[in-house]
Amino acid sequence: MVLIFAETQKGKFKKTAYEAVTYGYKTAQILGTECAALVLGTASGLEELGKYGASKVYHVPDAALDNFDSQVYAAVISEVAGKAGANVIIFSHSALGKSTAGRVAARMNAGSVSGVNSLPTVEGGAFRVRKGVFSGKAFAEYEVKSDAKVLSLMGNSIQPEASGQPAPVEVVSAEVPAARVTVNKLERVEGITPLPEAELVVSAGRGMKGPENWNIIEELANVMGATTACSRPVADTGWRPHHEHVGQTGIAIRPNLYVAIGISGAIQHLAGVNNSKTIVVINKDREAPFFKAADYGVVGDLFEVVPRLTEAMKKFKAEH
Numbered sequence: 329m330v331l332i333f334a335e336t337q338k339g340k341f342k343k344t345a346y347e348a349v350t351y352g353y354k355t356a357q358i359l360g361t362e363c364a365a366l367v368l369g370t371a372s373g374l375e376e377l378g379k380y381g382a383s384k385v386y387h388v389p390d391a392a393l394d395n396f397d398s399q400v401y402a403a404v405i406s407e408v409a410g411k412a413g414a415n416v417i418i419f420s421h422s423a424l425g426k427s428t429a430g431r432v433a434a435r436m437n438a439g440s441v442s443g444v445n446s447l448p449t450v451e452g453g454a455f456r457v458r459k460g461v462f463s464g465k466a467f468a469e470y471e472v473k474s475d476a477k478v479l480s481l482m483g484n485s486i487q488p489e490a491s492g493q494p495a496p497v498e499v500v501s502a503e504v505p506a507a508r509v510t511v512n513k514l515e516r517v518e519g520i521t522p523l524p525e526a527e528l529v530v531s532a533g534r535g536m537k538g539p540e541n542w543n544i545i546e547e548l549a550n551v552m553g554a555t556t557a558c559s560r561p562v563a564d565t566g567w568r569p570h571h572e573h574v575g576q577t578g579i580a581i582r583p584n585l586y587v588a589i590g591i592s593g594a595i596q597h598l599a600g601v602n603n604s605k606t607i608v609v610i611n612k613d614r615e616a617p618f619f620k621a622a623d624y625g626v627v628g629d630l631f632e633v634v635p636r637l638t639e640a641m642k643k644f645k646a647e648h
């Protein structure tokens with residue numbers, strides 16, 4: 329059986345949870361088995377996961393699981409997976425998924441692949457998945473030979489498909505170990521799509537000259553309904569908050585559209601954005617390395633190009 333860990337935030341499912349269930353359902357079809365979902369802590373609308381392909385939803389409602397602790401989550405998820413007879417466990421490749429999948433794999437003696445971006449293939453009994461490697465410059469195919477398999481699914485690799493029926497919810501008990509981490513305060517950025525889930529991203533770098541100029545980036549992002557991101561030096565110098573930093577040492581994203589404004593395209597930056605489906609680069613230096621990775625490029629001064637692009641977007645939106 330395939331078991332999906334369906335991630336919630338404030339008791340509601342994230343888009344990546346629906347992606348993971350859709351992926352799990354399709355994986356189960358390939359393997360000729362069922363797909364179930366697992367939800368931890370206080371949450372609502374669990375039966376909805378059935379629409380995305382879960383035949384059953386396991387729920388451990390213990391309020392101690394409302395705060396995330398990867399050791400505690402790994403213990404509970406492994407226990408439920410064992411009881412349910414699941415041998416493929418799928419996480420979203422989020423901060424939570426990344427820090428928990430490896431622990432679950434160790435507990436279940438499972439082969440694990442993190443950040444997969446396509447459905448598995450099974451040929452002659454060989455279970456293979458694909459992921460991006462070398463900063464997104466190549467794909468690697470991994471064969472997982474162990475009986476138990478743990479995967480984490482890169483965001484925006486599959487579109488959620490809700491065509492099924494609500495699923496029955498089964499409340500299950502599991503031993504919840506004492507957490508070693510105490511959460512004293514939680515500050516969440518509200519009202520925007522978090523970067524790992526964003527389909528449209530407008531990102532800017534040191535070419536912006538200073539934080540006081542970011543209004544043109546925010547305006548463009550608002551018109552597009554995009555999430556804002558930035559290069560590392562921009563976050564390091566405090567021009568923008570750290571949660572916007574993308575790249576090798578920041579968040580790795582895979583949006584449908586990544587607009588890079590005043591960013592040179594250093595390899596460490598590209599490592600986190602190379603998997604974007606379409607890349608648009610705006611830079612005044614035609615030799616900027618980012619143009620090599622771009623699908624579309626504008627050579628020009630961002631302070632002229634961005635406001636004009638925003639105006640063109642507004643006009644387009646008004647007309648369509």
Ligand SMILES: Cc1cc2nc3c(=O)[nH]c(=O)nc-3n(C[C@H](O)[C@H](O)[C@H](O)COP(=O)(O)OP(=O)(O)OC[C@H]3O[C@@H](n4cnc5c(N)ncnc54)[C@H](O)[C@@H]3O)c2cc1C
Nearest residue numbers: 533534535559560575576577578590591592596597612630
């Ligand atoms: C171990 C390590 C890890 C790193 N991890 C990351 C990471 O995760 N993410 C990351 O981003 N970086 C990372 N870096 C830093 C990376 O190497 C680059 O230094 C950084 O990405 C450069 O940021 P930038 O492109 O914003 O700035 P710059 O390199 O200064 O580029 C600014 C660009 O803006 C353009 N520009 C200037 N003015 C204008 C204008 N008016 N109109 C249009 N274009 C203009 C310039 O032509 C230039 O291309 C890492 C470095 C190391 C060593």
